[in-house]
Amino acid sequence: MQRFILGKKNQITLLGGILIVAAFIGEFGLKNHEVSFWAFSIASVLGVAPIAVQAYQALKYKVVSIDVLVTVAVTGAFLINNVEESAIVTFLFLFGAYLEQRTLNKTRSAIKELTEMAPESALKQMLEGEFEEVEVDEVDVGDILLVKTGAKVPVDGTVLKGEGHINEASITGESVPVGKKADSKVYAGTILENGTIQIIADRVGEDTTFGRIIELVEEAQDSKSEAERFIDRFSKYYTPAVLVLAIIVWAFSRNIELAITALVLGCPGALVIGVPVSNVAGIGNGARHGVLLKGSEVINDFSKVDAIVFDKTGTLTIGNPKVADAEFYSDDMDEILGYIASIESESEHPLAKAVVEYLGVKKLYSVENTNVVKGGGIVAMADGHKVAVGNVALMVQENVHISKKASEDIARFEKKGDSLVLSSVDGELKALIGIRDQIRLGVKEDLSKLRGLGVKSLIVLSGDNQGTVDLVAEELGLTEAHGHMLPEDKSAYIADLQAKGKIVAFVGDGVNDSPSLALADIGIAMGGGTDVAIETSDVVLMNSDFGRLPHALGLTKAIANNMMQNIIIAVGVVLFLLAGLFFSNWMNMSIGMLVHEGSILAVILNGMRLLRYT
Secondary structure (H helix, E strand, C coil): CHHHHHHCHHHHHHHHHHHHHHHHHHHHHCCCHHHHHHHHHHHHHHHHHHHHHHHHHHHHCCCCCHHHHHHHHHHHHHHCCCHHHHHHHHHHHHHHHHHHHHHHHHHCHHHHHHHHHCCCEEEEECCCCCEEEEEHHHCCCCCEEEECCCCECCCEEEEEEEEEEEECHHHHCCCCCEEECCCCEECCCCEEEEEEEEEEEEECHHHCHHHHHHHHHHHHHHCCCHHHHHHHHHHHHHHHHHHHHHHHHHHHHCCHHHHHHHHHHCCCHHHHHHHHHHHHHHHHHHHHCCEEECCHHHHHHHCCCCEEEEEHHHHHEEEEEEEEEEEECCCCCHHHHHHHHHHHCCCCCHHHHHHHHHHCCCCCCCEEEEEEECCCEEEEEECCEEEEEECHHHHHHCCCECCHHHHHHHHHHHHCCCEEEEEEECCEEEEEEEEEEEECCCHHHHHHHHHHCCCCEEEEECCCCHHHHHHHHHHHCCCEEECCCCHHHHHHHHHHHHHCCCCEEEEECCHHHHHHHHHCCEEEEECCCCHHHHHHCCEEEHHHCCCHHHHHHHHHHHHHHHHHHHHHHHHHHHHHHHHHHHHCCCCCHHHHHHHHHHHHHHHHHHHHHHHHCC
16 A cells, blocks of 8 residues: 555645645635535545655664654644644655755766667577577677677777777767777767667677676766765764654643644755755766766865875876877988888887878888897898997997987987987988877866866876976976876875875876775776776776766866855755745745745755756
8 A cells, every 4th residue: 555655646736736726726716615625635645645654664673754744834834723823844855855856867968868878689699600689698708799880889899800980979979979990999879870880799788888887877876975974974963853842842832733743844844855966966967977086085085185196197188199299301301211111120129110100101111130229229121221220329339420409309309308219320310319208189178177267286107217207397388297106105195195184186097096096085097097996996998988077077167166155055044944934924834835846946956957067
């Protein structure tokens, strides 16, 4: 019976509203007091039923909930024949609960949207080589799958054949399609906008990036912050206190209606709903913008961060060395660049790969008599010419003359923090190339936004040499820069900052960053980083997009402010209503409940503003 009554709560609310309208028509339109009385009475009895069931369930667990207060108040009003107020109070309470639930469902839209994006089927290659449609749960690691234009990628995998462009908005929040070809990684829940690809399944089910995102957001939205736990403790003692207040009012005034009204006005409805709706809406906003906040507790700490420590490589910088500067010392460079490309193509060194990428498609020559000079470079014969490619020491060893102009260029490149690659042909210096791990686009502007959000210390810690780290810090305007840092050195530095009273966030992407991510008050992982880094962090920036960091910090500050606003609204309304009850003649039960429901709607709408935060 209890389940049936609660299942029909919305229908009871609608019927109660109709009966109240009928009662007013009977009273003022038909001038029939009996019709009005019975309509209000039936509305009261029907309306109090689901509230009483909820009150009974709460009392079974020794909890004096808001439902208990309303049940006692409405029953008392009914017994003293104040059926009009008891009917209106029950209707407003149920209608408020309906609005509250509907709004919470809307704020959880991020989860709903993510779940709807989840792939349900896949085209799996069977033993005969044909592709058949199967449930996505039937796909195992190592299976080969076919993805056609317009279809969702069913699992995390690697492209074996084909090319196409994939919309990865469900993973990264970025709607610009990403080109995919052989050996490219693809993610479950993303959509192939054009082309056809075959992939091999690397991760399936809940282990996919998409599945983990859904799990993280669900856990975050269901978790409770310190503010919510305080509200729960407060309500546990506050609601019995209201009951005691009503008894005291009756004991001194002998006015049962005044005591019942005090019960209704003291209900802390807006206080209970205000903080959760802010959390849920804020976490949903983050999920849609590529920011995963792992729980409500993270919001409170992150909003107070005053020092952010960054790893350099892969966080402030791209993580892959690129050619940044180049000088050539010959008028006809086509053949010479071909010699350089031919020799560097045979090397697996990161600097060699950067040079080959920079030179692009060149005519390649046969390479003979290759001699790898340890710590220096390569000397080889290309098309009959002796070519040396390496550092300054190699050029000296090969008796290559370095002109005054070249010496000045070398000094200039080194000042910028470049790693140098010099190339000579038949003993003459022909090219100087500077390579460095370049700073991410827009990082300087993003750091400026972080300062504007109240972060006082922006610090870089890196295992790279101090000179390179200083150059990055100088270009970005960081507060401090420390090089030659091992993982344990980074952790010790963070612990020292915390000992000085700083609330520290650490941003990193590698396995070696995991201790620092775990130790910091807030660990922030770049989403393209390692699984260990993502698992040990509190916040994940999807697609390794550094530009999402200011949004993440600004969002947590907005959530924290929104919570405080809702608490002030809720407490302020209760104080206003009780003051109106004891110090004025116009306050009654119906007006009080109407104002209460208005305050609940106000905190809900205030919380929903976070869905539109940018």
